[in-house]
Amino acid sequence: MSAPHVLAEVKDGIGWMTLNRPESLNALSMEMRDLLIEHSAKFEKDPAVRCVVIRGAGTHFMAGGDIRGFHKSLTEDKESHLAGFEMRVVKAHQAIYQIRRMNKPVLASVQGAAAGFGLSLILNCDLAIASDDSFFTLAYRHIGLSADGGATYFLPRVVGERKALEIALLGERFSAQEAKDNNILNWVVPKDQLAAETEKMARKLADGPTYALGVAKKLIRNSFDNSWDEHSHREAEGLAACAATEDHFEGLSAFLEKRKAKFKGR
Structure with a gap:
């Protein structure tokens, strides 16, 4: 029996989701899509999970869609492939939706490599760290497709409209440093330090006041998506909700007692 296309584990408050098709550069499969939906839903509802990390097995993050699978399906049953194509994209977007709305x-x-849907997945995470030898491309134009996974919505919000058009219309590869310069990445670290630095950042997030971080x-x-008038009310409501938590009182107490706060996420 082959290994699942996404591995999931919870350890010390951190939920790890590992894309697990290293022999295919972790290209997105229907099984991987379904497992991303399944595990992100479980992590979202699990109070023991206070931070989630998405990573790739092997030497790459994700090389995008399964091009061999696309070609095989078009060759063997074009009508069926095209009839179900839109719904397969909609289902993949459910995984993106759950990851993006997660209150942690x-x-x-x-x-x-982080290409195609892999780049979309990174854009939808809250923070991103990468090794200095990683590289990125939206790539869809090379196989005659527009983008999915929220790339055409979130990319211009991250990098600006003009840069987003360049990335999408040319499909050129760019480096980790360029990704950081354009706010796609928060941190670039030496390759041999990626695992340790990821663990360090995940630990910092998981140990934080995760209810307040979620708000x-x-x-x-x-x-x-909101006007300032609307948003100002939502901001006041959010702050008031956080003020009623145990973490708020703990934070105040720790500050006055000159010690490190021990947050519980509630």
Whole structure:
């Protein structure tokens, strides 16, 4: 029996999702899509999970869609392939939706190639760290497709409209440093330090006041869709909800007692 296309485990408050098709550069399969939906839903509802990390097995993050599978399906049963294509994209977007709305921080840890849907997945995580030898491309134009996974919505919000058009229309490869310069990545680290630095950042997030972090995440995510008048009310509601938590009192107490706060996420 082959290994599942996504491995999931929870360890010390951190939920790890590992894309697990290293022999195919972790290209997105229907099984991988379904497992991303399944595990992200479980992590979202599990109070023991206070931070989520998405990473790739082997030497690459994700090389995008399964091109061999696309070609095989078009060759063997074009009519059926095209009839179900839109719904397969919609289902993949369910995984993106769940990751994006999760009320806890989500960190992408990237090595090697991040192409197509892989880049979309990174854009939808809250934070991203990558090795200095990683590389990126939206890539869809090379196989005659537009993008999915939220890339055409979130990329211009991250890098600006003009840069997003360049990335999408040319499909050129760009480096980790260029990805950081354009706010796709938060941190670039030496390849041999990626695992340790990912663990360190995940630990910092998981040990934080995760209820408050979830509220802040939701407010920032929704800010582009609301007027200031509407958003100001949501901000006041969010702060009031956080003020009623145990973590708020713990944070105040720790500050006054000059010690490190021990947050519980509630």
